[in-house]
Structures are given as C-alpha cells and as structure tokens.
C-alpha cells in the first residue's frame with residue numbers, strides 16, 4: 001500500500017516535472033529565438049576569424065601535404081644538389097634549373113604544374129629534373145610544392 005502510494009507520487013512528480021519542463025521549454029523558445037540571432041552573428045563573426053588562419057593550415061590538410069619541416073628535410077635531402085638550399089639553383093649541375101626565389105617565375109607557374117613536374121620530371125639533358133612518382137608519396141610531393149612556394153622572395 002505504502003509502496004503504491006510512493007509510486008503514484010513518483011509518477012505524479014515526474015509528470016509534473018515533465019510538464020514544467022515542457023512549459024519552460026515553450027516559454028524559453030521565444031527567448032531562445034531572441035537569444036540565438038544574437039548568438040549566431042557572434043558565433044559567425046568569430047568563426048571566420050578563427051577559421052581564416054586555420055584555413056591556411058586546412059588548405060594543406062585538404063590537399064594532404066606533409067608539414068613544412070618534413071618538406072624542408074626532403075628538399076635538403078633530395079633536391080638541394082640541383083636546386084641549392086636557398087632555391088636559386090645550382091647551374092653547374094643543372095643548367096636549366098629555375099630560380100625558386102624569383103617572384104615572376106612563381107607568378108607564371110601553377111601549383112598543379114609544379115606538382116606534375118615533381119611527379120613526372122621535366123626537361124632533358126644535363127641535370128634533368130628527375131621523376132619522383134613512386135619514390136615520394138603524393139602528400140610529400142604536395143608538401144614540396146608548398147615548400148618551393150615558400151622560397152619565393
């Protein structure tokens with residue numbers, strides 16, 4: 001008997017709680033409606049600000065590139081002989097080598113072109129740009145494109 005009463009009380013209070021909650025919910029909706037437009041621009045103004053620097057990093061992530069540090073290691077290990085550490089190129093070894101510090105050179109090149117040249121090689125004769133496809137992973141070659149871009153003066 002006691003138990004049933006207790007159960008009834010419990011059920012009742014749960015129902016009342018649910019009711020209050022539902023009512024409260026109904027009341028807060030218009031308030032929430034007011035609050036959310038205020039919160040939305042606030043959220044959206046911070047979002048581009050926050051995402052802009054992140055987007056720079058995300059571009060790399062989207063194209064899946066290794067970090068700049070890793071790309072630099074690769075460049076110094078595999079590309080320096082012909083392209084030299086500063087990117088100006090070692091003409092004695094590779095006479096056709098472009099100057100990676102030259103802004104006009106960068107301006108006439110597209111990332112895709114650079115990537116394709118790294119992947120498939122370019123030119124002929126002495127010190128030809130080798131083909132790196134198979135030796136380097138796509139994300140490594142993408143990282144090298146970005147590294148080469150970073151040498152622009």
Ligand code: HEC
Nearest residue numbers: 078079082094096097098113114117122123127128129144
């Ligand atoms: C044996 C010498 C040599 C090595 C090693 C070498 N390159 Fe090159 N690279 C060249 C030469 C020469 C050219 C110019 C090719 C041409 O335009 O005819 C060139 C051109 C390029 C270009 C410009 C391509 C274009 O479309 O104009 C990029 C980017 C490049 N190399 C990146 C790299 C990277 C990254 C590495 C290392 C993974 C590397 N190279 C290793 C000789 C070399």
